[in-house]
Amino acid sequence: MKLTDLTELALRNLRESILRNSLTTVGISVGVASLVAMLSLGIGLQQLASRRLMKSGLFDTIVVTSRREPRNFGHDEDRNAPAPADSRLLDEPSRLELDRLPNVIEANPDIRFATELRYDDKPHLTTVAALPESSKSTDAFESIQGHFFTSDTAPEAILQKSFAAELLGRPHAPGADETNVAELAAPLLGKDLIMSYAQREAPQNGSAATAAVTHGNSSSAANMDPAASYSVVSRQQKLKIVGVVDLDPESMRGPTRGRVFVPLKLAESLHVMQPTDLRELSSSSGDQTLYSSVSVRVKDPAQIRATEDAIKKMGFNTFSILDATRSLQQFFAVLDLFLGIFGSLALAVASIGIVNTLVMAILERRREIGIMKAIGASDVDVKKLFFAEAGAMGILGGFVGVALGWAIGHVINLGTNIYLKRQSLPPEHFWSVPWWLVGAAILFSLVVSLVAGLYPAARAARLDPVQALRYE
């Protein structure tokens, strides 16, 4: 029989006992809906997680250090050994070169220094870290009190919550973490901080032989090569407090925590002396700024390995959290599998409904099958007809089920967002029904229905027409 005739006959047969077939189809729809709901939840959560992680800067950042910088302090004996031949200084030209690599958005020096900040005429020792403008979009600043730096050179500061508490003289008790950021920020925003720091200055002509190291370590000063010396001058910088953050944005990027943040360009212009300056004295030309590390942000985290390899080839050490993404993907693959199995279970139950409906239809339509065979229908024709009925229920149930699953997901998403709003948390989109899932769900429903139709169809085809026609 032709496909058009099969479809026509199948649909008319389904219409004949509309209630029973509708109920069966509803069963399939519910199965498909639960499958779609489960899988789209899994996919949505995965997308949410990777979106979050991308924003955290955890997975799109490579931290680049010079090979001369001993990363592992256990290897003290190697410290004065000659550096590898291809090792390079992490200076401004290197940074520019990193910046120009394919797949790289930006390469920013990690400037971090310990210094004294005066607030309300009281000194506080802390670590200051520089933030590039791109940090603005990381989720650490999503819940900022106040605002991000007005420009990359503005003399402004953003405080970490714990430091804000310290400035206000509130002891940081463990467990008292629930302090409201807004409460801390209110008295601080707009106030000034005075930052005292050591500025590194290029040597002036004539006075090259002696360097004034104000806060330096005397042994380093003694080892200094007189030709490559510089002076260190004590300076002060006024900073306006513009924001207070809850999260420590630096915890995501580098090994050292900062408690006060300043704009990157401002930090660079201050030429604050950093630990690297002293360590690299022997080999540096003296007038070059050296960076202890440079954070490279990549466009496509999937290609982070290629970018890392390229940077290694340039002669630097790299560090990224590549493997973490991989295990995360593994976790979601397992999650999807489990959600999929649960979803499929409902569909499997629904397929038993198909078997039941079709077997009932055979009993009911015994005579009809006998008639069809008597007037020339082959076994294959009868089989195909029952298959077509199962398939039609499968496709119909698939379409209705996808729509239903999509609607259920939407309602869950909506409900959760209302809940999140009540908890004054930002709304989240953790629900995703990609097109491939729509197609796959309908196809899966069709396949399951056809498999369910196998037995009834074979049974209908085997029916003996003489017996079927024998009695009224």
Added chain:
Amino acid sequence: MPAAPAIATPAIRAENVCRHYRMGETLIRAVDGVSLEVRSGEFVALLGASGSGKSSVLNLLAGLDRPTAGSVVVQGRDLARLSREELAHYRLHTVGMVFQSFNLIPSMTVAENVELPLRFAEVNRAERDGMTGAALARVGLQSRVNHRPSELSGGEQQRVALARALINRPQLLLADEPTGNLDSRTGTEIMNMVREFNLQLGMTVVMVTHERALAERYAERLIHLADGKLVRNEGNVPAAADPLSTASEGSRA
């Protein structure tokens, strides 16, 4: 026997056909060694008491059932050697069947019932519509195409069944008590149509009946069965010598 040349090749030749059913310990011999020949274009009646095996013989000729022994050869083809698929093809193209209980599909309209064999034969829609119209015109039911069988009288339903039986232009018409559920006037109408197919379309007709009078009126040969065995095979001159001009005219009114 080999010396005697056949005057006309037989349409049907059944040789020592048996259809036995095993019911536990007992063996039921529904058909028990029947041999018969039917010429092409002949009108044969199968007579016998209830349970004598008439329907069983007819089902064997129709290829709906397979004999447990013996052979049935229809137009040179041994039905026993055909596969299930080939048997279906044989039923579709060579045989038209009519039953006592009409056996129309109740959920389908008259036109859909008639065109159903054409769907199995994979005839395309446009051609199908023309053929269905012609077949229904032949049995005088053009005006009832969209009715369900339940909305028709018994005679009308049997006419639908006749239209369905001849839609694929089969050479063989097998009828199992076609007038059994009809009153004598309607029965005569149906029988006249069967005879018309026999004479005008040259269809070979094998009709099961237990009414001797009906058989004597239309059939050229009467075959008597009893307990699954052929007991008498007699020639007959149909009483209705030329009923076409009068009776079939009346049936179409």
